Amino acid sequence: MTITSPSSEAPDWPQCAHEADGRRCRGRPVEPYAACLAHIGVDRRAGHLAALEPGAGLDLRGTPFTRDLLTELLAALTDPATGRHRLGPADFEEAEFSGDAQFARVDFTGDVSFDGAAFGGGAYFTGARFEADLGFVGATVARNVWLDGVECGGGVCFNKTRIDGELRLETGTITKSAVFRGLVVGGDATFSGIEFIEPAVFMETEINGTAWFDGALFRSDVRFDGARIAGKAWFDGAEFHHDARFDSATLSEDVSFNGTRFVEGAAFPGATIGGDVEFGGNEIGGDVTFRKATFQRTTVLGPLVFPRLLDLSDAEFQSAVTIEAAVGTLHCRRTRWSSTAALRLRHAEVDVSDAVLQFPVSIAGRSHPFVADGRELEVPELSDAPVRVASLRGADAAHLVLTDVDLTGCQFVETVHLDQLRLDGRCPLASPPPGLRRIGRRPVRWTRRRTLAEEHHWRAERQGADGWTRAPGNTDVWGPAALAPVYRQLRKALEDGKDEPGAADFYYGEMEMRRLDPDTPPGERALLALYWAASGYGLRATRALGWLLLAVVATVLAMMLWGLPQDDPEPVSTGTVTGSRVTMTTDKPDPVNPQGSYGSRLSSERFEKSLRVVINSVVFRSSGQELTTAGTYVEMASRVAEPALLGLAVLAVRSRVKR
Template sequence: MTSTPPDANPDAPPWPYCRYGGTANDVGCRGLVVEPHAACLAHLGDAERSAYLAGLRPGADVDHRGTPLSEELLRELLDAVTDPRTARAHLGHARFGLAKFTGNADFGGAEIGGDADFAQAEINGDADFTRAVIAGNATFAGAQMRGDAQFSRVEIRGNAQFDGAKVDGHVQFARATIGGYAWFVRVEIGRDAQFPRARIGSDTWFASASIGGNVQFGGAVLGGDTAFRGAAIGGDAQFVGAAFAGDVTFRRATIGGDAGFGEVAFGGDARFGGVTIAGDATFGRVLFTHVATVGPLVCGGSLDLTEAVFGTAVTIEAAAATVGCRRTGWASTAVLRLRHATVDLSDAVLEYPVSITAQAKPFTQDGQEVPETGLTDPRVRAASLRGVDAAHLVLTDVDLTECLFAGTVHLDQLRLDGLYAFATTPTGLRRRGWVPVRWTPRRALAEEHHWRAGRPTCAGGWVPAPDGDVPLQPAALAPVYRQLRKAFEDGKHEPGAADFYYGEMEMRRHAHDIPRSERALLTTYWALSGYGLRASRALGWLLGGMATTVLLMMLWGLPKDDPKPQSTGTLTGRRLTLTTTGAEPVNPDGPYRERLSTKRFEKSLRVVINSVAFRSSGQNLTTAGNYTEMASRLVEPALLGLAVLAVRGRVKR
């Protein structure tokens, strides 16, 4: 091994350079061989290569930096250091920096007692370290792999460094163990990066990484901080069941598919500022113990916080199509600033005040506006408050058109601020079967829409219940309207409270558990004045009653002629006693047309107007007229009072 081969370059520099003085331009050799006995295997003769390999023993250090290696040559090298007792290749330090592997680099099952250095190596096939054991550090910084990087069940007792590496295929670290940090800063991975059930003792960094496929860390245990700051992930990012001992940072990361963090344990802060997720983001059953701010993040699909628990005060800023907070627990105050979202708070546990606010402007991160691709409607809508203790809930600028309220606890203490909207009744003339029905606008519950739409005599315009949902009956909806009415009354919003009073009375009128007599009374109340809330209806009945009374007076109530008083006298001695009596009114006779005169109309109108004000007109009336006047004094003032009450209900503050 010490003699110079015939084709050696006599002008070649001394060791540690390639003894043949080859360069990348002439013999395809990187030219870096550190130790004299580790000659460039690609340029040794058969006899010298055989002698070199024969001199290797298990556990020997191997240094072939810059050496071109074929699959066959690598296999011969590893065979030379294979321990016959374990049938595994056993190396000391393995230095292959700048090496060029023309095929696969198969180190599967190898034991490397020192460091494994593959910095800036080129591997034209797969890099296979499945079940390998590396006692020191594994360095692949700047390496280029045309195939997959297989590190399943690898054990790296030091650090794993892949800074700036480029892998055209998959990166697989399933059940891998890394004692130190795992550094993948600015790495480029063409397909998936798989780390299921991996264990990493220190930090895991994918900052500014580019991953064309999915990222999988399901069940992984990450001992230090984890950073995907500025990373671009083309597919899904799944961390279901992972445990993060330190802080987790996804600031300005982009995820082309779904992001799954279900049942993740965050030991430190979780920062998602400026994250853009094209699909769904799931945080189901996650325990947040140190998080102060989540977001701003953008989800093209849903943000699912089902059964998540926030142990400290938190601010959540998100733009998403839906935000699911079913059975979510807030053990401290929370602020949710949302855009585009439909929020479902079913059975959420609120121990402290929680506010949900519609964010008017797009979110910004680091002075830049976070893009909201695929989201167009900036409104925030509430889907359900069922099971929520509304005493701790504040909704600002939230659309409640489709919100389900039945089952909400302390609904009468709900606080609504800003511009909010409820569902409204269909307005105008509509047909109920063959009968035309006119609806006046009022606030209504989505549950009332569902119930009315399911009735056979539905007048149309009502929104049916979603498939699979059973509409609630009026007896269950009346208490909901009653509590909302009280909430509006406590908030000094009397006109709004009037709508919910109307809805409450409507549900009572249709409830089957109400006695028939009471329902008949409610029906009369509804027909005459809309439960004292429809002034136009009461005035219409009043005008109709007055017109009827005027007509009755003209036809039968006024006498034929005004009776003249008659006086009679008695002379007793020098004393004269006079007695004046009124003549009995004479019922009118003759054709009805003659009774409908202007003079009789004027007299009748005066009688009716006075009867509305409980006054007597002083007009002589027939017996029928007296009874008609008594009836009008009873009915028409009541209708006037209902009209005044309805107007008062709409203008009271």
């Protein structure tokens, strides 16, 4: 690396009188001389260094250092009691180091500045101690910067520093703020085991290798806004005690947070993540948000196990991904899935409103906890919480598969292609209130079936029906006109999946909404009401059989009282003889209406005949029994009504057992 002056302008300190190749040295003169430490001559330098004591302050701004000159300087400041080099406040601003700069085992007892310094080799501070602030603002380093095992009683500032090699800052403590804004590292950057007491800032940092933060301890806020890490990022075992933000960061490869502790959660809004994001065995006390993040080649996200919010709203997944989570709430609002995705959830209330699904996406509940390092990951607060889908509003359900999730509170209205939704496993919906309830003063008993949450909201809001669930705050209440198409599309979705028994409840709901819709023509509403009362829209076999039984009893009773004649009429034959010719005529008298009291007509003989007449007329369409005029009309009515009721009962049974 060629050492060049950080600035062509004159420095703001007295300048060395030495010139070479038309360039004046920028080093600060050593008093009382006119030249800097590098140019005062060997004898004068030896005398100057001999006069220094350990802990002396240094002002060596702009001074060019060779390796030998730096060695001489540090040797003059060696504490004989400890064998370590001890410096007071030291200013190396815009100093030039032609080779490796070795500051190992140096104690800096005051502020030290390398702002604008240029290192032709590396800068090595292994085992150094900084009792005050360390400044590296705008410095350039041709090779590595190592600060292994340092203790820093002040802060560090690497604003706009450029390191062409690697940066190592390991197993130490930084007591005050640590600022790495605009830092550029050509290789790996290691911050393993470092304890940051006050806020740490890595905003707009660029690391072109792997970033190691494993075991790091951030006791205050940490910001990675706009940071760019070209290699993998490792945060295994790190601890974030306050806000951990990665706003608009670019993490080009895998990111690992295994065993990481987030006391107040983590935020990745607008981040770009190129690889997998691994979590496991974490302790997370707040929310984790990936709002507007872009996942380019992420195949695994999780397992995330914590009781708060996981927010993937407005995020984009560009490759096939598996998301594993057991969380309190999962937001996928307006999330874009540009490839297949599998959401394997242990606990969560999922909101998929307005999501864009371009390829198949499955949301499935898991019955067993996730496992990391042989240990089951579970959240005690969520041990009994199922996977619940809260909303599909505005989402395109054409590629959506739901398996073993709770839909009791799910909002379906405004879902696109709902008829192509696939439901597998056990996906319960809300049920009507059990037992005897009231609408106003009228007691009712609701039919057991699967209902939409939106129907609950409407009945509770508009009808004032007892026991139905009211809509949460700021939730639209939809009427029958909007709910009927939703039931219709869900019915078709199950029918297309060959689950006709499961689709029966959705057909019932569709017919209910049509019957209760005030915009439905009165004639149609009356017909639907009759259909509902007779057989529950062809789905309640017991209701149809009950009406059939009642109709049979009524018909038998009518036959006994009015339909059967007093006596079976006997045919009478008369004849005439004309010569050898005999002519016979047989007449059968009309049936005579029964006589006597009604009690006398209710005999076992008349009951047996009436029952035979009803069964023959309904099943075999002809009774063969002479009836009175009233009986004839009763039989005609029974031939119409009772087979229809029998057919409705058969239809209801078929709808529940057909496969």
